[in-house]
Amino acid sequence: MAGFGIKNKGDRGFSADRGLSKIYTELWELDENRLKPGTHYCINLQGGRYKTYQCRDQAKDPLFSWVKEEVLRWPTYRTFIKLLDNYETETGVAEVVTPEEEQENWAFLNSCMETKVMKKAHQYLVSKGEVPSSEQSFKLKLYELWFKLYRRTGDTKECDSSGFEHVFVGETRGEKEVIGFHNWIQFYLQEKAGHVDYQGYILGTKPEEGAESHLLTIKFKWKEQVKPIGSSFIGTSPEFELALYTILYFCSADRHTDVTIAGQDVVLACFKMGRHGLGTCHPKLPKD
Template sequence: MAGKGGFNPDRELSEICNKLWGLDENRLEPDKDYKMNLQRYTHYHNKGEVDQAKDPLFTFVTEEALQKPTFKAFVALLDNYATETGVAEEVTAQEIKENQMFIDRIMETEVMRYAHKQLSEKGKVPPDVRGFKHSLYDLWFKLYRRTRGMERGEADSSGFEHVFVGETKGGTDVIGFHNWIQFYLQEKRGHVDYKGWIPPRTRGKKRVADNTSQLVTLQFKWKDTVKPLGSSFIGTSPEFEIALYTILYHLGKNGPNQLEIEDYDVEIVVHFMGNKLGSSYPVALAQA
């Protein structure tokens, strides 16, 4: 039964995602492990022309937080990519090792164990841990071609690169880039210019985000290009996002999926590229 404003959350998926949220022991606590400064809101059509945020989005993130094993393994992957689409990726032996290390670390968490259990019981992934790790590698790190016209055998993208690192297209568009850790590190290095936050689509609930919100829609400039609309969980662990998107992919949830996660009405969008994961990201609908 559809709710007000056409909101019709998938109850089974909402239950699974709330379980993941509760199991995310590595999720950071606002104002303790990190602090945001949202400043003023903006809108999509502004496209960064009027900067509504003179200060960075993140006031601080504790170094201890980024030293958590899964966070540390995640950060090691962020410099492994040529972010311009159409440029063939070259994967070194060291990068393969880092990819495998990341999967090993996240599989030590309850979040990923639960994801594996859910998917293996439904016959979507191998029941053994080793087989599941191989499927995770193929889903997130196996390269594919996102850009037409490349030479045969060349590949310029992966699910991990698009979702977590971000890509640029033709020097005019930022695509992907839906991870708060990458945002923080790029902002800290002066590569990201935060332009303001965008109010969530509302259905009679709270319209104004605040500095403790853990799902925010942002506008920012990266590599001299503005992303007018980009949403991200904030403070969540890498394993939470990998688990969430992996479950939706294997359950065949191509397109928007409306869920209730904690106090948030959320749309998790998953895009398939053939049998590959093209993109996945959250959209804030409302906050209680």
């Protein structure tokens, strides 16, 4: 079983949730569409920084040296990518969902529900009494959780955000700040298009030499606005992340949950937006 390739640091304050660790490791093992470093993609970490406020760019080259682009035509990847241009990135600007975009949302969910990962996630959530056993009813729950629009900023009456936009696409706030943006596929495509400037990883989070890294904490600029510290999985499939975060939303009462996935300690953050919205979800490594 391939792991994350990052050495556990033995954080004395870390206490893994056994139930979530078990189901997440099962999802990891079921993720047939997870990419393999060196086979499907290659990253170039370059330099790192101890402090997020350090301004010097520690990486002159892109993070992704290459990605085998045939993988982006796999069903869940292809339907996921179609959603990435459906949003206004600036908070406070109203989102408008066209009938075509709604169809694209459903196509993505339908594609994910064909995978072993999402079927297992559904089964688990039913066993916990969190969602209906009907697949169609579950998909309605997923749609509401991830695609229902809400107001992220308090100074506007417009519905300007959604869970999917924040987590997977990314948003900007004001003239200098990037918020959300926790997906590697979006990062790769935006970097390829010249919109992302990778500026280095955060020291203490570098994978072991020659290891298969599937979790990174980095600094980058997106459309000239800064994300001083951002963590995301690398090479995981869209369905794995959708399943993991959906379970987290329904089954974790805490904002930060410690889990162990395939032998790697990970802290998962989940912040809810009101009664029915998902504000953000993302992974990060435990503190030293």
